[in-house]
Amino acid sequence: xxxxxxxxxxxxxxxxxxxxxLIADDEEAPRxxxxxxxxxxxxxARVVAASANGVDAWDAFLEHxxxxxxxxxxxxxxxxxxxxQRIDGRAAVIFVxxxxxxxxxxxxxxxxxxxxxxxxxARLAQAVERVRARLPQPGGAAVSADPQALQAVLAQLAGxxxxxxxxxxxxxxxxxxxxxxxxxxxxxxxxxxRYTRVVHEGGEALIRxxxxxxxxxxxxxxxxxxxxxxxxxxxHVAAAVRVDEGQMHLTxxxxxxxxxxxxHFQGRFRGQ
Amino acid sequence: xxxxxxxxxxxxxRWYWRWASPYYARLGPxxxxxxxxxxxxxxxxxxxxxxxxxxxAVTGSTVGLSMAxxxxxxxxxxxxxxxxxxxxxxxxxWLQPERFLGRMRRGVAAAVxxxxxxxxxxxxxxxxxxxxxxxxxxxxxxxxSRLHVIAxxxxxxxxxxxxxxxxxxxxxxxILETELERVSLQRERDAAxxxxxxxxxxxLQGQIHPHFLFNTLSALQHWVDTGDARAPxxxxxxxxxxxxxxxxxxxDGLALADEAAMADHYLAIQRARLGERLAYAIEIEPAVARxxxxxxxxxxxxxxxxxxxxxxxxxxxxxSVRARARGAACELSVHNTGSPLPAGWADGVGLANSxxxxxxHFGDRASLVLEPAxxxxxxxxxxxxxxxxx
Numbered sequence: 120x121x122x123x124x125x126x127x128x129x130x131x132x133x134x135x136x137x138x139x140x141l142i143a144d145d146e147e148a149p150r151x152x153x154x155x156x157x158x159x160x161x162x163x164a165r166v167v168a169a170s171a172n173g174v175d176a177w178d179a180f181l182e183h184x185x186x187x188x189x190x191x192x193x194x195x196x197x198x199x200x201x202x203x204q205r206i207d208g209r210a211a212v213i214f215v216x217x218x219x220x221x222x223x224x225x226x227x228x229x230x231x232x233x234x235x236x237x238x239x240x241a242r243l244a245q246a247v248e249r250v251r252a253r254l255p256q257p258g259g260a261a262v263s264a265d266p267q268a269l270q271a272v273l274a275q276l277a278g279x280x281x282x283x284x285x286x287x288x289x290x291x292x293x294x295x296x297x298x299x300x301x302x303x304x305x306x307x308x309x310x311x312x313r314y315t316r317v318v319h320e321g322g323e324a325l326i327r328x329x330x331x332x333x334x335x336x337x338x339x340x341x342x343x344x345x346x347x348x349x350x351x352x353x354x355h356v357a358a359a360v361r362v363d364e365g366q367m368h369l370t371x372x373x374x375x376x377x378x379x380x381x382x383h384f385q386g387r388f389r390g391q
Numbered sequence: 392x393x394x395x396x397x398x399x400x401x402x403x404x405r406w407y408w409r410w411a412s413p414y415y416a417r418l419g420p421x422x423x424x425x426x427x428x429x430x431x432x433x434x435x436x437x438x439x440x441x442x443x444x445x446x447x448a449v450t451g452s453t454v455g456l457s458m459a460x461x462x463x464x465x466x467x468x469x470x471x472x473x474x475x476x477x478x479x480x481x482x483x484x485w486l487q488p489e490r491f492l493g494r495m496r497r498g499v500a501a502a503v504x505x506x507x508x509x510x511x512x513x514x515x516x517x518x519x520x521x522x523x524x525x526x527x528x529x530x531x532x533x534x535x536s537r538l539h540v541i542a543x544x545x546x547x548x549x550x551x552x553x554x555x556x557x558x559x560x561x562x563x564x565x566i567l568e569t570e571l572e573r574v575s576l577q578r579e580r581d582a583a584x585x586x587x588x589x590x591x592x593x594x595l596q597g598q599i600h601p602h603f604l605f606n607t608l609s610a611l612q613h614w615v616d617t618g619d620a621r622a623p624x625x626x627x628x629x630x631x632x633x634x635x636x637x638x639x640x641x642x643d644g645l646a647l648a649d650e651a652a653m654a655d656h657y658l659a660i661q662r663a664r665l666g667e668r669l670a671y672a673i674e675i676e677p678a679v680a681r682x683x684x685x686x687x688x689x690x691x692x693x694x695x696x697x698x699x700x701x702x703x704x705x706x707x708x709x710x711s712v713r714a715r716a717r718g719a720a721c722e723l724s725v726h727n728t729g730s731p732l733p734a735g736w737a738d739g740v741g742l743a744n745s746x747x748x749x750x751x752h753f754g755d756r757a758s759l760v761l762e763p764a765x766x767x768x769x770x771x772x773x774x775x776x777x778x779x780x781x
Contacts, residue, residue, distance in 0.1 A: 146606075146666075148610035155616075155617075195707075236605075332705055
């Protein structure tokens with residue numbers, strides 16, 4: 120296994136001069152207003168996704184790998200803080216905060232770029248300018264000014280926000296009966312078209328809850344997302360195998376199947 | 392021009408004030424004020440009547456004593472002493488009734504001793520004047536022979552004076568107690584008024600959250616900028632909501648129908664902002680529409696349902712407000728299908744205030760409970776149907 124320190128993964132798939140941007144806000148008006156303001160102050164930027172909650176924002180990040188994320192703090196599913204923690208420096212984050220939000224106080228420490236709603240063009244231009252200065256050039260450096268300071272502030276902020284209780288039981292319809300599956304007994308979840316496949320110690324079932332929504336309800340210490348469409352219970356992981364340049368998969372205890380690990384999540388598996 | 396204090400008077404008044412001020416300093420602030428007022432009365436033009444009265448009294452008793460066989464100088468001295476001592480005693484009983492009543496026994500005993508000493512001296516002086524010389528043997532003889540008359544007379548006079556003084560002190564104490572009661576009643580009323588004002592202030596802070604206002608205005612701004620058709624309706628809802636909540640601020644209680652109208656405008660605003668994630672329904676039975684509840688109570692519950700129930704839920708939810716009569720109670724419920732009540736949940740500021748104000752209005756006849764219901768949370772309020780007399 121790779122024993123070197125895993126570098127911050129750079130979004131390399133953007134050969135054009137148009138930096139890609141993700142916008143997330145749970146209210147439509149401020150989302151549209153932010154998008155309009157961004158078009159005025161940064162006409163080159165291309166908005167690849169405008170999400171209405173934290174779960175969609177994270178999924179859109181995995182799908183589009185934008186270079187910049189403008190995240191509202193209070194959103195259903197995952198908060199903007201939690202999305203930023205998951206992005207983990209792989210995109211420049213600018214927080215968008217409502218007036219009077221207590222979280223603003225922590226932002227003034229300077230580790231975080233933020234703008235207050237309703238977004239003012241001049242203030243947004245300032246934040247964009249700071250972010251542009253450290254956007255990765257082709258083959259360039261990391262996007263976050265000080266990733267460790269940022270993660271420290273984010274951890275502190277995440278502690279302030281009310282945390283949803285973790286899901287304990289999943290109800291899955293199988294034929295005419297509804298089975299109760301203890302989350303602790305789940306081996307992995309896999310997105311499967313419009314459903315989510317739940318593979319557990321006693322078999323498997325299909326549920327309607329999308330994988331991205333389940334993710335927000337699971338204990339992140341126990342359930343690791345390893346791919347946009349796979350979440351695994353780490354207790355069942357036997358080994359992470361690097362197959363090829365940029366390719367990795369997981370083998371499971373007592374199970375034949377392997378699970379793919381996408382580039383974003385490979386940093387979690389490295390020798391100690 | 393009326394004199395305000397002897398300290399500002401003529402030379403004589405100033406001199407008196409300098410002499411008396413150490414005595415003033417020993418009194419409590421209230422008694423001191425009265426003592427100064429009495430002195431100001433006595434030692435200015437207004438007190439002339441008193442001095443004329445004193446002059447008449449001293450003259451009268453001197454004449455009386457001299458006719459009873461006393462020499463004029465002795466009679467004058469005795470009269471002066473008696474008429475100076477009596478008002479001073481009454482004055483001190485008036486100014487410091489507690490001090491006087493606290494030392495009753497000692498005071499009466501001292502008065503009896505003094506009375507007898509005075510009577511003895513008077514008797515000796517009278518005797519010497521009658522006989523032209525001082526003869527102790529003859530004096531003792533005469534004293535013993537008349538003791539059965541002198542002793543009861545002196546005792547009667549002394550006890551009578553002491554009783555008079557006691558009455559003055561008691562009356563004065565009664566007055567002071569009434570005054571004290573009035574003052575503490577006033578203080579209680581002031582405290583109640585202050586509490587009501589603080590409750591209204593909390594209501595103000597609770598109802599018009601600046602972030603609610605700013606976020607609504609910023610959505611409105613965007614829709615006005617882009618010519619969105621939703622702007623006029625949102626502006627109307629916001630105006631109606633602010634008008635109603637401003638009206639509610641001036642009051643302690645509000646009819647359920649008015650509260651429901653306020654909540655309706657609030658929900659319309661939140662619906663405009665959250666879009667399809669929020670749905671709501673309000674049903675108030677006509678029988679309970681006039682029930683009065685602490686102003687802002689329903690709105691607080693509805694705000695909690697939106698902010699902690701629907702807004703954090705991915706799929707959003709429905710807020711249902713229902714009020715109906717059940718027996719002698721009005722049952723009000725605010726249900727949201729958004730988020731279940733988290734375990735280990737504790738009252739926030741808004742809910743703690745609501746409980747406190749319910750208790751102020753209805754005592755233990757009202758209740759407020761929060762519990763999980765149908766995957767969401769419900770707040771249930773129970774109020775007595777008949778409104779208590781204000």
